[in-house]
Amino acid sequence: MPTEGQKFKEVNIAWHNLMNRIHDNPAALEVMKIEELGSILKKANTKLETVQKGLNDYLESKRSLFPRFYFLSNEELLEILSETKDPKRVQPHLKKCFEGIASLKFDEELKIHGMYSIEGEYVEFTRIIDPVASKGQVEDWLLQVEDVMLKSVRDKIEKSYHDYTKTPREKWVISW
Numbered sequence: 001m002p003t004e005g006q007k008f009k010e011v012n013i014a015w016h017n018l019m020n021r022i023h024d025n026p027a028a029l030e031v032m033k034i035e036e037l038g039s040i041l042k043k044a045n046t047k048l049e050t051v052q053k054g055l056n057d058y059l060e061s062k063r064s065l066f067p068r069f070y071f072l073s074n075e076e077l078l079e080i081l082s083e084t085k086d087p088k089r090v091q092p093h094l095k096k097c098f099e100g101i102a103s104l105k106f107d108e109e110l111k112i113h114g115m116y117s118i119e120g121e122y123v124e125f126t127r128i129i130d131p132v133a134s135k136g137q138v139e140d141w142l143l144q145v146e147d148v149m150l151k152s153v154r155d156k157i158e159k160s161y162h163d164y165t166k167t168p169r170e171k172w173v174i175s176w
Contacts, residue, residue, distance in 0.1 A: 001054065001055075001058055003054065004050070004051045004054035004055060004058075007047045007048075007050055007051050008047075008048075008051050010047060011044045011047045011051070014040060014043075014044055015044060018034075018037075018040060018041075021034060022034075055074075056074075059074055059077055059078070062077065062081065062139055063077075065139040065143075066138075066142050066143055068097040068098065068142070068146070069097070069139070071096045071097055072093060072096055072097065076093055076096070079093075080093055080138055084136035084137075084138055085136070086110075087106070087110055087112075087131035087132075087138075087141065088106055088110070090138065090142070091103050091104065095118075097142070098145075098146070098149070100115075100117055100118075101115045101116070101117070101145075101149070102115075102116050102117055102118040103115070103116045104116070104145070105122070109130075109132075110130075110131060110132055111128050111129065111130050111131075111132075112125065112128065112129040112130075112131065112141075112145065113125060113128055114152075115145075115149060115152075123149075123152050123153060123156060124152065125149075125152045126148060126152045126155050127148055129141055129144045129145060129148060156176075160172070160176040163175075163176065
């Protein structure tokens, strides 16, 4: 991404320089007299295509690491990846990545303890996830969420199954 960022800066500078020149004399006939106007715009377009391809390749690499990212648009995925220092910023996009998760329960240290469904049901995770330990790699800690989610639900189902024979059905249904 550093190469694409540099190319984008170059295009941005060239665009601003061109717009400043046009702003000084916006008459169409005068604008057409700007030397190499066509080549400036063609070069900028070529660089922008390279930037777009690099960005798409980057997003595809992130999607290959965490396939649930395929449920997100490029804009949503970029928003998630750009906010790596605050894991809570992923919350609005969880519903698209995980059908049953509406939100995650974070503590003050940004560690994840469990998940909430859309209906407000809470399932505590069998282990705590530390997104900060992933050092900005959102896909790493989301893979951990996926793994712990499955293990936690399996654990709750097993515990409820064993409790079924020991507890009257009316109490069992309410408690589980």
